[in-house]
Amino acid sequence: MSGDKIIQMLIFEGNPNKLIMCELSNSNVRIYKVSRNELREFEKRGDSKNTGVYFLFGKDDNNNITIYVGEAESIIQRLKQHLTNKNYWNEAVAVISNNDFLNKAHIKYLENEFHSLASEAARAVIMNKSTPTRSSISEYDETALKGFINDTKLLVNTLGYKVFDLVEENSDSTLPLFYIEAARGAKGIGKIVPDGFAVLKGSVITSFVTKSYPSGSEKKRSFLLEEGIINESYVFLKDYVFNSPSSAAEIVMGRSANGLTEWKTKDGKILKEFT
Helix, strand or coil, rough: CCCCEEEEEEEECCCCCCEEEEEECCCCEEEEEEEEHHHHHHHHCCCHCEEEEEEEECCCCCCCCCEEEEEECCCCHHHHHHHCCCCCCCCCEEEECCCCCCCCCHHHHHHHHHHHHHHCCCCCCEEECCCCCCCCHHHHHHHHHHHHHHHHHHHHCCCCCCCCHHHHHHCCCCCCCEEEEEEHCCCCEEEEEEHHHHHHCCCCCCCCCCCCCCCCHHHHHHHHHHCHHHHHHEEEECCCCCCCCHHHHHHCCCCCHHHHHHHHHCCCCEEHCCC
16 A cells, blocks of 8 residues: 555535545556435446445444444445444445456455454444454455455545554554553553654553543443453553544543653653654
8 A cells, every 4th residue: 555546536416425436547446425304316327236345333322433344245235225224323334346246255255354344443433243254265356355355445544434554554663652550550651643642552451440530531442342452461462443542541541641741762852843
């Protein structure tokens, strides 16, 4: 995904909240973003019946982004089925090939890969009840699909969904790491990322919180524990991106905190000096 890229985007009716098609130059990936209420418009497109994978996006009761990863031999028919049996989504992203080369084995492979990427990135709650089965494909096909996956990730990110992005792929390597070592065993390591502040794998949060702990942070802490992002020993098992350095600091320290002053480099410089 390195180097400059050219993306073509068609916004139907000039309304970005309806139907959008985008492609990457010199790639066979074509992506449609379609709102739940615009499936009829999408169905008018001939390639809406193509084979591909799709992602359903929404938010849960705690305002966490949700994603469902699926595959279909006819994208539009499968999305229409989700209108009746899936109520948690409001936007879909359909991924097809502009030359319709994908077959059933390809999309099963892609479904499993994107499910794994979303799980590893830990940026969204995955709504699939089980891990999709990974199909067996040839070495040639696997090599071709790796490029397809990278192009898809770039286009999905461009549409505003960062659910497949790993911290190490998008952080500025010239910026330093930041640390918190505080009471009750808190030992955090973090870094600035384009869409917030990431607490890195291996960081340890306090085992209990103060009485005045903010309710929003309490909910986030419970969520991270329930999702297995933090284990029973209070250790981060994955990198996790927070909206702000303060919310990250509050999770690590178990109390109200100003992340701009709590996060410090090894030589004692506060995060505020870098923002």
